[in-house]
Amino acid sequence: MLTAENLPRPPYKTYHEWYASQDAAHLIRKTQDAENIFRKTGITFAVYGHADSSEKLIPFDIIPRIISAREWRKLAQGIEQRVLALNAFLDDIYHKQEIIKAGRIPRALIERNVTFLPEMIGFKPPGGVYTHIVGTDIVRTGEDQFYVLEDNARTPSGVSYMLENRETMMQMFPELFTMNKVQRVEDYPRLLRQSLASLAPPGCKGRPRVAVLTPGIFNSAYYEHSFLADQMGVELVEGGDLRVIDGRVKMRTTRGYEAIDVLYRRVDDDYLDPMTFRADSALGIPGIMDVYRAGNITIANAPGTGICDDKAIYSYMPEIVEFYTGRKALLENVPTWRCSEPDSLRYVLEHIEELVIKEVHGSGGYGMLVGPTASKKERIEFAEKLAAKPANYIAQPTLALSTVPIFVNKGIAPRHVDLRPYVLVSDKVKIIPGGLTRVALKQGSLVVNSSQGGGTKDTWVLED
Amino acid sequence: MLGRTANGLYWMFRYIERAENIARLVDAGLRVSLTRAGSSDEDWHGVLESAGVREAYSQVHAELTAADAIDYLLRDQANPSSVMSCIEFGRNNARMVRTALTRETWEATNECWIDLKARLSRKLKQTDLPELIDVIKHRCGLIRGAFHGSMLRNDLYNFSRIGTFIERADNTSRILDVKYYVLLPAISQVGSKLDNYQWESILRSVSAHRSYGWVYDGEYQSANIADFLILKVQMPRSLAYCYEKIVSNLGYLGETYGEQVKAHETAAAIHSTLKRGSISDIMDHGLHEFLEDFVSRNNQLSAEITEGYRFYQ
Numbered sequence: 001m002l003t004a005e006n007l008p009r010p011p012y013k014t015y016h017e018w019y020a021s022q023d024a025a026h027l028i029r030k031t032q033d034a035e036n037i038f039r040k041t042g043i044t045f046a047v048y049g050h051a052d053s054s055e056k057l058i059p060f061d062i063i064p065r066i067i068s069a070r071e072w073r074k075l076a077q078g079i080e081q082r083v084l085a086l087n088a089f090l091d092d093i094y095h096k097q098e099i100i101k102a103g104r105i106p107r108a109l110i111e112r113n114v115t116f117l118p119e120m121i122g123f124k125p126p127g128g129v130y131t132h133i134v135g136t137d138i139v140r141t142g143e144d145q146f147y148v149l150e151d152n153a154r155t156p157s158g159v160s161y162m163l164e165n166r167e168t169m170m171q172m173f174p175e176l177f178t179m180n181k182v183q184r185v186e187d188y189p190r191l192l193r194q195s196l197a198s199l200a201p202p203g204c205k206g207r208p209r210v211a212v213l214t215p216g217i218f219n220s221a222y223y224e225h226s227f228l229a230d231q232m233g234v235e236l237v238e239g240g241d242l243r244v245i246d247g248r249v250k251m252r253t254t255r256g257y258e259a260i261d262v263l264y265r266r267v268d269d270d271y272l273d274p275m276t277f278r279a280d281s282a283l284g285i286p287g288i289m290d291v292y293r294a295g296n297i298t299i300a301n302a303p304g305t306g307i308c309d310d311k312a313i314y315s316y317m318p319e320i321v322e323f324y325t326g327r328k329a330l331l332e333n334v335p336t337w338r339c340s341e342p343d344s345l346r347y348v349l350e351h352i353e354e355l356v357i358k359e360v361h362g363s364g365g366y367g368m369l370v371g372p373t374a375s376k377k378e379r380i381e382f383a384e385k386l387a388a389k390p391a392n393y394i395a396q397p398t399l400a401l402s403t404v405p406i407f408v409n410k411g412i413a414p415r416h417v418d419l420r421p422y423v424l425v426s427d428k429v430k431i432i433p434g435g436l437t438r439v440a441l442k443q444g445s446l447v448v449n450s451s452q453g454g455g456t457k458d459t460w461v462l463e464d
Numbered sequence: 465m466l467g468r469t470a471n472g473l474y475w476m477f478r479y480i481e482r483a484e485n486i487a488r489l490v491d492a493g494l495r496v497s498l499t500r501a502g503s504s505d506e507d508w509h510g511v512l513e514s515a516g517v518r519e520a521y522s523q524v525h526a527e528l529t530a531a532d533a534i535d536y537l538l539r540d541q542a543n544p545s546s547v548m549s550c551i552e553f554g555r556n557n558a559r560m561v562r563t564a565l566t567r568e569t570w571e572a573t574n575e576c577w578i579d580l581k582a583r584l585s586r587k588l589k590q591t592d593l594p595e596l597i598d599v600i601k602h603r604c605g606l607i608r609g610a611f612h613g614s615m616l617r618n619d620l621y622n623f624s625r626i627g628t629f630i631e632r633a634d635n636t637s638r639i640l641d642v643k644y645y646v647l648l649p650a651i652s653q654v655g656s657k658l659d660n661y662q663w664e665s666i667l668r669s670v671s672a673h674r675s676y677g678w679v680y681d682g683e684y685q686s687a688n689i690a691d692f693l694i695l696k697v698q699m700p701r702s703l704a705y706c707y708e709k710i711v712s713n714l715g716y717l718g719e720t721y722g723e724q725v726k727a728h729e730t731a732a733a734i735h736s737t738l739k740r741g742s743i744s745d746i747m748d749h750g751l752h753e754f755l756e757d758f759v760s761r762n763n764q765l766s767a768e769i770t771e772g773y774r775f776y777q
Contacts, residue, residue, distance in 0.1 A: 222559070230562065237466065254773040
C-alpha cells in the first residue's frame, strides 16, 4: 500500500485516508462480522484428511487489494495472449502437433504425460474452444512487474470467493464503494452462462440447456459448485442424475429424462466417464465421451486440458506463446529448472535452500518444498525424493514478492499474496476485472493455498 | 426439476419436522415426570416408543433411565431419529438442494445446524433442558417461516410441503397408537386422575393441550381427543389436516405436470377415509387397527411419490 517514502501508492490513496479515520476496535468488530457472514452463508471448504474439520472457513481480510486501471490493462493483455496461446497449443497437440515437429517441445513430454488424453486426438470441441474457464495465477514483484506462477486450465476454482468477498465488502463498508470507483465483478455468473451457452453443440436448437456437474456435497469445492449453478440459474447435477439415452446426455427430472447441451463439469477427467477412463468412478456418466465425440454435448473445460496445468509444460510457456502468437510473451514465467535435465538437477540439489521445488502434477500447495523455510531434515528428505525421480519435479527461485497490507489486531502488517484473475473464453476472451487474491497469513510465508492456512481478500481494479 | 432435488427437499423437510416432533415428545415426557407424583423412569418407555426408537435404545442402553433416554432422543448420533441426527440429515439434504432454496431458507437451516451442533455437543444438564427444547422449536420455526415467506409456490414448494405432512401424519399416528389403549372407553375410567395425565401427555406431545380446551370446552374425553388428533381438520397436526395439505400439493403437481401418478389415487383414498369417517366408527372398528393401517398406507404413499416423481431412478 505504501511506497518506499511511506506514502500511499496512488491506487490506495483514497482508501488510506479512509483507513486513517477508522477506529481500530470498529475494524476488529467488522472482521468478526465478516466471519459471521461467511459462516452463516455456509461459504466453507473441506480439507481432506482432517477428521473433525469437514467444513472450514477461509480467513477473510478486510483490507482490499487495489490495482490501478493502467496496471490492470497491461496485465489483462498479457493474460489474453497467454490464454489464446493455451487454446492454440491444445488444438495443436491433439491435431497436427506442429510444435513437436518444430522441435520446440519434446514429444515424450506431451505423449507420455498422464494428463494427455489420446481420446481427444483428432477431435475438435464445439467452437474450437478447449479452455472455457481459465484461472491464471499471477504474482507481482514491483510496479508493472508481473509473473505467471501457474496456469489453471482444467477446473480453476475460487471464483465464488471473488464474488462473495466483494459482496461481503459491499455489505460491511458501503461508503468505500462510493469513494472509490471499483470495476464490477458481479457479472461473472451471467457472463459465464452466456459464454457456455454460446458454445453449445451446433445441432442444439432453441435455448441451450446448461448444467453444472459436481462430485457432490462432500467435495471440497461443493459450495462453489452450488453457488455457481444457483447464480447462473442452471441445474446442479451429479453423475447419478445423468444417463446416456439415445445418443444424448440426459438428466432425470421429476417429469422424466431431459437432454443437456452444455455441461460445466467440476469433476476431473479421470472420473468423467467410467467406460473410457477410471472404471471405478461413481462420479461420472458412462458413455458421455461417446456423446461428446459425436458432437452432441459440450463439456467445459474440454477433457485433456489438464496438460496445461502440468508444471513441466509450464516451463515451456514462453516458447508456446511465441510459437502460436508470433510475439514474445507479455507476461513472464518465473524462471524454472526442469529437474529432468541433469545440469538443472545438479543446480537444484546444490541450491535447495534457496528454491521452491514442486511436483509437476501437484496442486493445492501439496508435495512441494519451500527451501528457505524448510528444516534441514525436510530438505534432506526432499532431496532424496527428487534424486530418485527427477522428472517429477521442477524448481523455481523464491521471488521478492511485493506485499500487501492485511488487518491484524495491532493494525496493519505486510503479507505476501498472489492473484488469480478469471478468464472466460468463447469466440472472444473476457477477463473479469479483479480476481481472487490469496494471502499467506503467516508472517514471511509464501504459501497462499487455503488448504495450507492461506486467506483471501477482495481485489479492486479501479476505473480510470 | 431434478428427481434428486425433489428427493432432497422432501427429506429435508421430513427431517426438520421430525426434529421438532422429537423435541415435543421430550417436552411432554419432562412435563409428565415433573407433575406426576410417583413418576418413574419407566414413563420414558412410552416416549421412546412414540419416537419409534424403543428397540434401538435397548440395544445401546441396558437400563431405562430418564437421563439416558433424553440423551438418546436429543443428541445421540447413533440414533438416526435423534434431534441432532435429524438436523444433520436435514441440513445435508439442504446443502444438496441448495440451488432450490432461497437464501433465507438455507441460512435459517444452516444457522439451526450451527447452533444446535454447539448446544448438543456436550452432555446435557437437566436445568438446560427447557431452554434447549425451546431453542429447537424456535430454530425449526425459523426455517419454516423463512420457507413460507420466501419460496416460490412451484413444484419445489409442493415437494417440501408433502415431506412435512407425510412426516407429521406419521408422527401423530404413532403417538396415538402408543397410547391408544388409554383412549378406549371400555378400559379408561372417565375423569380418573391417571387418564387425565395420560391424555394431557398425548395432547402436549402435539402441542395441543391449549387448543383442545378451546375446541372441546376443556373437558378431557377420550373420544374427543382421538377426534381432535385424527379427524379435526382445524387442528394442524391432525391426520385430516395433513392429508388436506398432501392432497392439495399433489394436486398442484398433477396440474403443473399434466400427469397423474399412482400417489394421487392413494392420497385421495386416505383423504376420503378421514373426511367421511366418524370417530365412533373408528373406535368401533378398533382404534389400534385403524392407526396401524394408517401408518402403513402413509408409508405406501411415500413410496409411490418416490417412484412416481423419480427420486432415485
